[in-house]
Each structure stands twice: as structure tokens, then as C-alpha cells.
Amino acid sequence: MEKSQIVPIDILQLSLAFGLILVSAGLARLMRIGLEKQLLWASIRMVVQLLATGYLLHLVFAVNSPFPVILMLFAMTLFSLQVAGGRIKKKMPHFYRVVGSSIIIGCGGVTFYFSLLVVGYTPWFDPRYLIPLAGMIIGNAMNGAALAAERLDSEIHDRRDEIETALCLGATSGQASESAVRKAFGAALIPTMNTMAATGIVALPGMMTGQILSGTEPAVAVRYQIAIIFAITCAVAVTSFMIIIQGYRKYFTKAHQLK
Amino acid sequence: MNSADKPEKEPKIWCDRVTVIKRNENGESATILDDVSLFAPEGESTCIIGPSGSGKSTLVRLFNRLDDPSSGAIYLKGEDISGIDPLLLRKRVAMVMQKPFMFDGTVLANLQRSFIYRGAPLPSAISPEILRVLELARLSAKILERSARSLSGGEQQRVNLARALTGEPELLLLDEPTSALDRPTADHLAATLHDICSSGRLTVIMVTHDLRLAEHTADKLVYLENGKVIETGETAGMLADPKTTEFGLFMAEPAWRKD
Numbered sequence: 001m002e003k004s005q006i007v008p009i010d011i012l013q014l015s016l017a018f019g020l021i022l023v024s025a026g027l028a029r030l031m032r033i034g035l036e037k038q039l040l041w042a043s044i045r046m047v048v049q050l051l052a053t054g055y056l057l058h059l060v061f062a063v064n065s066p067f068p069v070i071l072m073l074f075a076m077t078l079f080s081l082q083v084a085g086g087r088i089k090k091k092m093p094h095f096y097r098v099v100g101s102s103i104i105i106g107c108g109g110v111t112f113y114f115s116l117l118v119v120g121y122t123p124w125f126d127p128r129y130l131i132p133l134a135g136m137i138i139g140n141a142m143n144g145a146a147l148a149a150e151r152l153d154s155e156i157h158d159r160r161d162e163i164e165t166a167l168c169l170g171a172t173s174g175q176a177s178e179s180a181v182r183k184a185f186g187a188a189l190i191p192t193m194n195t196m197a198a199t200g201i202v203a204l205p206g207m208m209t210g211q212i213l214s215g216t217e218p219a220v221a222v223r224y225q226i227a228i229i230f231a232i233t234c235a236v237a238v239t240s241f242m243i244i245i246q247g248y249r250k251y252f253t254k255a256h257q258l259k
Numbered sequence: 260m261n262s263a264d265k266p267e268k269e270p271k272i273w274c275d276r277v278t279v280i281k282r283n284e285n286g287e288s289a290t291i292l293d294d295v296s297l298f299a300p301e302g303e304s305t306c307i308i309g310p311s312g313s314g315k316s317t318l319v320r321l322f323n324r325l326d327d328p329s330s331g332a333i334y335l336k337g338e339d340i341s342g343i344d345p346l347l348l349r350k351r352v353a354m355v356m357q358k359p360f361m362f363d364g365t366v367l368a369n370l371q372r373s374f375i376y377r378g379a380p381l382p383s384a385i386s387p388e389i390l391r392v393l394e395l396a397r398l399s400a401k402i403l404e405r406s407a408r409s410l411s412g413g414e415q416q417r418v419n420l421a422r423a424l425t426g427e428p429e430l431l432l433l434d435e436p437t438s439a440l441d442r443p444t445a446d447h448l449a450a451t452l453h454d455i456c457s458s459g460r461l462t463v464i465m466v467t468h469d470l471r472l473a474e475h476t477a478d479k480l481v482y483l484e485n486g487k488v489i490e491t492g493e494t495a496g497m498l499a500d501p502k503t504t505e506f507g508l509f510m511a512e513p514a515w516r517k518d
Contacts, residue, residue, distance in 0.1 A: 161356070161358055161360040162360050162362070164325060164356065165356060165360040165362075166372070166376070167325060167349065168323060168325070168349060168353065168354040168356065168423070169349070169353075169372050169373040169376055169422065169423075169425075169426070170346055170349045170350050170373050170376045170377055170426060171372075171376040172346065172376070175375075175376050253327075255324055255327065255345045256345050256346060257324065257325055257326060257327070257345070258325075
């Protein structure tokens with residue numbers, strides 16, 4: 001069917017698109033906000049990163065083996081960890097160990113559940129499915145992870161009096177940090193929940209629009225989108241939960257003392 | 260060690276050559292407590308006094324293991340507390356912190372906290388456990404249904420005291436119990452503390468920079484400066500005839516007499 005063939009974009013067409021960035025930079029210059037250089041630099045960075053990723057995907061797609069796919073997922077996890085770490089100024093003790101293991105367990109679990117049971121494509125490592133799905137899941141879980149870790153740290157610091165009062169009354173470190181833990185988990189989950197509630201009205205999600213552009217029936221694209229939002233929510237919940245449950249302990253000694 | 264530091268009969272608590280070294284944010288280590296030895300006799304009240312920054316609060320936090328010393332040992336009735344489960348220790352050694360932290364909810368709910376943490380059945384408003392601590396802290400039973408956070412500073416500190424006593428401790432630690440209160444309220448609370456201290460049923464260790472409070476409540480004084488024990492003795496004797504210039508100068512400071 002003619003419709004299912006997407007129109008390819010060549011270099012000339014891409015240059016026309018680049019004109020749009022020049023318009024934005026021109027406006028930035030006109031308003032004298034001094035951001036035009038940064039804007040251009042950001043766009044160049046984006047172009048280089050995406051070209052590199054595209055090339056890498058091309059290579060991974062060409063090899064019919066799970067190893068490069070797994071390697072790529074691993075690299076994505078490392079990058080997400082680095083981004084989350086860079087975003088947070090005050091890191092919890094053992095930040096990378098706690099957040100890294102939580103992302104691996106939370107995102108890994110959800111990605112494979114989603115790939116094997118929900119979509120059920122073969123082979124299980126098919127990069128056409130696995131990489132974009134994992135990418136969306138990891139990217140969103142990373143935001144939740146950063147929020148959870150950041151909020152847990154600030155809650156434990158702000159609630160020092162509360163926590164030590166509880167410890168004095170014979171609470172374990174778990175009992176003493178109960179409200180801090182609950183607040184942090186809520187903070188991690190709320191943005192995902194709000195986005196979910198607004199999806200379809202305020203924003204048309206990227207995956208769905210992408211699938212529609214490349215010729216997928218909108219009804220199918222919508223179902224994919226619904227399923228992936230469920231998966232993202234679960235990945236955010238599991239990853240934040242793991243971070244908070246492992247993380248709060250790092251603020252205490254074995255003798256239930258706040259460090 | 261001085262022979263004077265060694266108690267003749269077994270004291271309630273014996274602090275044997277305790278040193279605390281803390282690392283600040285720049286990674287430099289500072290000696291907060293330097294080779295501190297002292298003891299508190301059973302059934303008496305001992306006041307640890309000294310200027311701010313002398314290490315008083317750091318010292319008192321060691322007795323219920325909110326912190327552990329870098330070296331040295333603390334014995335509760337001859338038993339090294341580093342070998343006692345901190346959760347059990349904190350039932351025997353209660354602590355009232357400087358700033359009363361009130362948990363969300365009623366006064367009764369605050370008094371039930373330690374029972375919740377221990378997994379014990381919750382005492383009702385008319386149970387002997389609750390009536391006993393209300394009596395000790397000179398609180399009326401009418402206060403039980405009020406929201407703890409709506410109380411005045413003085414009332415909160417009394418609830419704080421009553422709450423600390425719910426576990427029927429053998430040793431009560433008071434960290435600057437009146438410093439957050441205005442003078443009349445502080446004096447009023449001091450009278451209550453005097454009654455508790457002189458009952459002889461409870462051993463009390465109080466930290467304060469307020470000599471007047473110490474004078475009214477303590478059997479024994481320990482004067483601390485720059486993390487070292489400078490002078491120790493019976494309250495009346497020490498106040499009448501300071502043996503060291505440091506304590507003499509501290510006594511001469513008008514700050515503690517101001518109303």
C-alpha cells in the first residue's frame with residue numbers, strides 16, 4: 001500500500017528543516033537574550049548525537065545477535081545514570097550503586113515483561129522493538145529515579161528532628177524514616193501520574209505519532225501507546241521504590257543512628 | 260586517669276575516657292570530646308554545664324547511642340552500652356531533646372508513639388501508663404485530645420517530657436530542656452524537672468548552659484569546656500567555691516542570670 005511507505009528525507013530537505021533552527025536563533029538574537037550561540041550549539045550537539053545513534057542502530061540492526069543489543073541497553077543505562085547523577089547536587093550515600101541497581105532491576109524487569117509477555121515479538125532481542133521500548137522505559141524511569149533520590153535526601157535532612165525523636169522513643173531506622181520515605185515515593189510517582197492523566201488531550205505521545213507517521217494504523221498505534229504508558233508507570237514505580245528502600249538505609253548505621 | 264574519675268560504688272552511668280572525633284564537610288577532623296570521664300550516681304541528677312560548643316550535647320547523645328564515641332566506653336550499671344541493642348537501650352535511657360518535635364495528631368497519639376514502635380498494645384487515655392506520665396509532667400488529662408502541634412512551646416516541652424517517660428526509663432537525658440522557652444515558662448518547667456529529679460526514682464542527666472536551672476535541679480555538676488571535663492563536684496559546693504578559673508569565669512558571666 002502506498003500509504004505505508006514513509007517519505008524519505010534527504011540532505012536538502014534536512015537543510016530546509018535546519019532553517020527552522022536559524023529562525024529560532026534569529027528570534028533569540030532579535031530579543032537580545034544572548035542565547036543564540038547556545039541554541040545553535042545545542043542543535044549541533046543533538047544532530048551529532050542522533051547521527052551517531054542512528055549509525056549505531058544501523059550496525060546493531062544488521063547483526064542478528066543479542067549481544068550488541070544487550071550492550072546497547074547497558075550503555076543506555078549508564079548514560080541515564082550519569083544524567084541523573086549530574087542533575088542532583090546533593091547525592092545520597094552510595095548514590096551510583098543504589099540508583100544503578102534500581103534502574104537495572106526496575107527497568108530490566110518491566111522491559112522484559114513488556115517485550116516477552118505483552119508484545120511477545122520474536123526473537124526476544126529484536127532491536128527494532130527492544131531498543132525503542134527500553135529507551136522509553138529507561139528515560140522515564142531515570143526522571144523518577146532522580147526525583148526519588150533527590151527528595152529522599154532532602155526529606156531526611158529536613159526531618160532530622162523528627163527522625164531522632166522517633167529513634168529516642170525506640171523506633172527502628174525504618175520506622176523513624178517512614179514519613180520521609182513516603183514523601184519521596186509520592187514525589188517520584190506524581191509527575192508520571194499527572195502526565196498519564198493528560199495524555200491524549202494535552203499531548204500526543206511521541207511513540208504513537210511516530211508509529212502513525214510511519215504508516216501504522218492509528219488504532220494499533222494507540223494500543224501500543226497505552227501499553228507503553230502502563231509499562232513506564234510501573235518502571236518509575238519499581239525503580240523509585242527500589243531506590244528509596246535501599247537508599248534510606250544508607251543514612252543510618254546498623255545501630256539505628258542517623259549518620 | 261585521675262582517681263577522682265573512678266566511682267567508688269557502681270554508678271548508674273560511667274563514661275570512661277570517651278573521645279569523639281568528627282569529620283566536617285571539608286574532611287578535616289575535629290576533636291569534640293577529649294578523653295572525657297565522668298559518672299552519674301544512681302537516683303541522682305547530674306548536670307553537664309558549659310558554654311555552647313563545649314561538647315555537652317555531643318556527650319549526652321552518646322548515652323542512648325544516638326552516636327557512638329570514637330574511643331572509650333560507657334557503662335550502664337556496669338554493662339558496656341556498645342553491647343546493648345540500641346532499641347532496648349533507648350527504652351531504658353530516654354531522651355528529651357532541646358526542640359520538642361510533635362508528631363502529627365493528638366497529644367495522646369504522641370504519647371502512644373513508643374508503644375507503636377515497640378509493637379506493644381496502645382494505652383488508652385485513661386490507662387495507668389498515660390495518667391502516670393501526665394502526672395509526672397504536670398499535664399492535665401484534658402490536653403490529650405488536643406492537636407499536639409497547636410500547643411504552646413511550654414506545653415509541647417511538657418508533652419515531650421511525658422512522651423519520653425512512657426517507656427518507664429531508668430535514666431532520663433535532658434538536652435537543654437528549657438532553652439527554647441521564655442524565662443517564666445522555663446522556670447515553671449524547671450520546677451517540674453526539680454520534682455522529677457528529686458524523687459530519687461529516676462537518674463537524670465541534664466545538659467544546660469543555664470546555671471540557674473542546674474542550681475535548682477542538680478545534685479552534681481560537671482563543667483565542660485572545649486570538650487574536656489574541667490571541674491566536677493556537688494552542686495552547692497561547686498557554686499559556692501569554684502576550684503578552677505575556667506568555671507569561675509563561666510559563673511561570673513552575667514548571661515545565665517539575665518531574666
